[in-house]
Amino acid sequence: MTKQAAPKSNRQRLHAVRVLRDRVFVTGFVLAIVIGILGLAALLFDVLIDGLPSLNWNFLSNYASRKAEQSGILAPLAGTVWIVGMTALMTIPIGVGTAIYLEEFASKSRFNRIIELNIANLAGVPSVIYGLLGLAVFVQFLFNGSRNVTAGALTMTLLILPIVVIASQEAIKAVPSSYRDAAYAMGANKWQVVKAVVLPQALPGMMSGIILALSRAIGESAPILIISSLVWVTFVPTSPDSKFTVLPLQIFTWISQPQHAFRGIAAAGIIVLLVVLLSMNGVAIWIRSKYQSRPEQ
Amino acid sequence: MIKTEFRKYSKTALILTSLFILGIVAACGSGENSSGAESSEILIDGSSTVFPISQAVAEEFRKDRPEIQIPVGISGTGGGFKRFVTGETDISDASRPIKDSERATAAANGIEFTEFTIAFDGISVAVSSSNDFATCLTTDELKKIWETGSTIDNWNQVRSEFPNKPLRLYGPDTDSGTFDYFTAEVNGKEDASRSDYAASSDDNVLVQGVSGDQGGMGYFGFAYYAENTEILKVLSIDTGVGCVAPSIATIRDGSYLPLSRPLFIYVNNSSLQRPEVHDFIKYYLSNVNELAEEVGYIGLPEADYVSQLAELN
Numbered sequence: 001m002t003k004q005a006a007p008k009s010n011r012q013r014l015h016a017v018r019v020l021r022d023r024v025f026v027t028g029f030v031l032a033i034v035i036g037i038l039g040l041a042a043l044l045f046d047v048l049i050d051g052l053p054s055l056n057w058n059f060l061s062n063y064a065s066r067k068a069e070q071s072g073i074l075a076p077l078a079g080t081v082w083i084v085g086m087t088a089l090m091t092i093p094i095g096v097g098t099a100i101y102l103e104e105f106a107s108k109s110r111f112n113r114i115i116e117l118n119i120a121n122l123a124g125v126p127s128v129i130y131g132l133l134g135l136a137v138f139v140q141f142l143f144n145g146s147r148n149v150t151a152g153a154l155t156m157t158l159l160i161l162p163i164v165v166i167a168s169q170e171a172i173k174a175v176p177s178s179y180r181d182a183a184y185a186m187g188a189n190k191w192q193v194v195k196a197v198v199l200p201q202a203l204p205g206m207m208s209g210i211i212l213a214l215s216r217a218i219g220e221s222a223p224i225l226i227i228s229s230l231v232w233v234t235f236v237p238t239s240p241d242s243k244f245t246v247l248p249l250q251i252f253t254w255i256s257q258p259q260h261a262f263r264g265i266a267a268a269g270i271i272v273l274l275v276v277l278l279s280m281n282g283v284a285i286w287i288r289s290k291y292q293s294r295p296e297q
Numbered sequence: 298m299i300k301t302e303f304r305k306y307s308k309t310a311l312i313l314t315s316l317f318i319l320g321i322v323a324a325c326g327s328g329e330n331s332s333g334a335e336s337s338e339i340l341i342d343g344s345s346t347v348f349p350i351s352q353a354v355a356e357e358f359r360k361d362r363p364e365i366q367i368p369v370g371i372s373g374t375g376g377g378f379k380r381f382v383t384g385e386t387d388i389s390d391a392s393r394p395i396k397d398s399e400r401a402t403a404a405a406n407g408i409e410f411t412e413f414t415i416a417f418d419g420i421s422v423a424v425s426s427s428n429d430f431a432t433c434l435t436t437d438e439l440k441k442i443w444e445t446g447s448t449i450d451n452w453n454q455v456r457s458e459f460p461n462k463p464l465r466l467y468g469p470d471t472d473s474g475t476f477d478y479f480t481a482e483v484n485g486k487e488d489a490s491r492s493d494y495a496a497s498s499d500d501n502v503l504v505q506g507v508s509g510d511q512g513g514m515g516y517f518g519f520a521y522y523a524e525n526t527e528i529l530k531v532l533s534i535d536t537g538v539g540c541v542a543p544s545i546a547t548i549r550d551g552s553y554l555p556l557s558r559p560l561f562i563y564v565n566n567s568s569l570q571r572p573e574v575h576d577f578i579k580y581y582l583s584n585v586n587e588l589a590e591e592v593g594y595i596g597l598p599e600a601d602y603v604s605q606l607a608e609l610n
Contacts, residue, residue: 064352229376232355232367255501256501258501258525260524
């Protein structure tokens with residue numbers, strides 16, 4: 001009896017240890033995600049409680065005021081839309097183009113490897129440095145001292161370009177080389193392969209990277225504080241040459257006011273910022289699913 | 298299938314490319330007409346302390362003259378002067394007088410300007426409302442606490458009758474004009490301060506820190522005390538002639554010493570010749586007394602505005 005039972009219980013013990021280890025890790029992972037989500041939920045809850053009472057049509061259609069209850073967010077909202085729109089127009093072609101060239105066309109020479117290394121390094125440069133660079137190069141040199149929307153968008157483009165390039169490169173790398181080979185076998189040339197096979201396959205991954213990068217551009221205040229510095233603007237930008245302010249800068253100014261009432265409209269401003277961000281993400285997810293669900297892939 | 302892909306993507310590529318070119322063209326086009334200054338705009342930049350006052354005045358002024366745009370920035374006093382001395386801005390908000398070096402740059406650029414004193418801010422030294430022992434400190438005691446190299450970390454080291462309670466300090470960071478003024482007046486040398494205190498550029502953070510800490514002490518603008526009287530207790534200051542607490546009356550009549558500081562605007566003289574700028578400054582000096590108090594600052598004695606208005610005309 002004992003001879004037979006010993007190996008069985010040993011097996012059982014080993015099994016129990018494996019099950020236990022499995023449970024410990026699963027619990028750990030669930031805990032990790034719960035902590036993250038709880039933190040986020042607490043922040044969101046706090047912002048919604050503070051901000052929702054101030055969020056109404058007047059808030060969206062008025063300009064800022066010294067009186068919190070009359071303050072609105074029109075100028076920074078329009079400024080943010082301008083900045084993000086122009087940044088996207090400049091970043092996407094340059095960033096995706098760079099990634100395609102580096103992955104599909106460039107030879108793996110030492111020079112190109114240095115370029116890739118530098119792009120990765122640029123992604124880690126603090127944003128305030130880009131602000132100073134933008135002030136010197138775009139505002140002072142290119143636009144003759146005019147602190148306009150274009151200078152802001154160009155600065156943001158520099159800031160997020162490395163992220164877009166790296167994400168797009170990764171997306172292109174993930175396309176199986178058998179797909180390319182199949183297209184070549186059908187007689188397609190290099191550009192045709194890129195256009196018809198690589199780009200559609202890589203598009204969902206690229207979109208994720210682009211959206212992450214543009215979300216960063218929306219939330220940045222340090223470079224815009226240097227480029228624009230304006231926090232009280234009573235007009236909407238009408239051309240790329242207009243002066244402007246953006247949402248994070250306005251929120252920052254409101255939070256640092258001594259009057260408590262500004263805390264509420266700052267929270268309302270954060271909600272507006274979140275809505276802009278989420279709707280951008282929504283568009284990206286829509287584009288991604290549109291391309292992913294096509295039957296020929 | 299590949300063919301439809303081609304078509305689809307050439308279209309997308311075409312649209313993207315044309316949008317991109319459009320952006321570049323717009324960007325280049327905008328560079329050309331940017332140098333011509335629009336006459337209906339008065340550009341203000343500078344101190345974030347003075348910002349609420351300039352914003353309030355500009356907001357009221359625009360109710361009568363909505364055709365004039367008056368954007369206001371917060372580059373800081375020094376950052377504002379950098380733009381002002383090259384003629385980039387019409388008006389510079391400042392929480393300290395212009396420095397000689399800035400004056401020299403302005404002269405080199407041929408920029409002449411006029412200084413106006415517009416209001417007072419009373420830097421307030423505050424403790425938590427739960428602090429029941431401290432009500433008044435002498436300037437010597439303040440210096441002993443805040444001077445460079447000070448190691449005081451207990452209230453009983455400040456004055457022997459104070460209880461044995463750890464003293465924790467909160468103050469603005471070194472970029473702040475409040476820091477410059479406080480260190481100059483209390484420690485005798487601008488920017489000379491102990492550095493082992495909790496520093497923040499956001500005065501509301503200092504208010505939170507001090508109010509939640511029975512042994513805490515901090516300094517910030519009067520408005521931040523005035524908005525938080527229920528959680529803070531302001532300390533009176535004794536320069537040798539008795540304790541004086543900061544209040545609208547004591548700051549205005551100059552008896553709250555040495556921490557009442559004047560706030561300024563600097564106006565470019567060639568901008569001042571434009572009728573709308575002249576009107577705006579006139580409006581500023583005529584109405585700032587009331588508007589400054591609305592946003593938490595203290596107006597000057599009325600005579601000071603009258604004399605500055607006379608100087609303007």
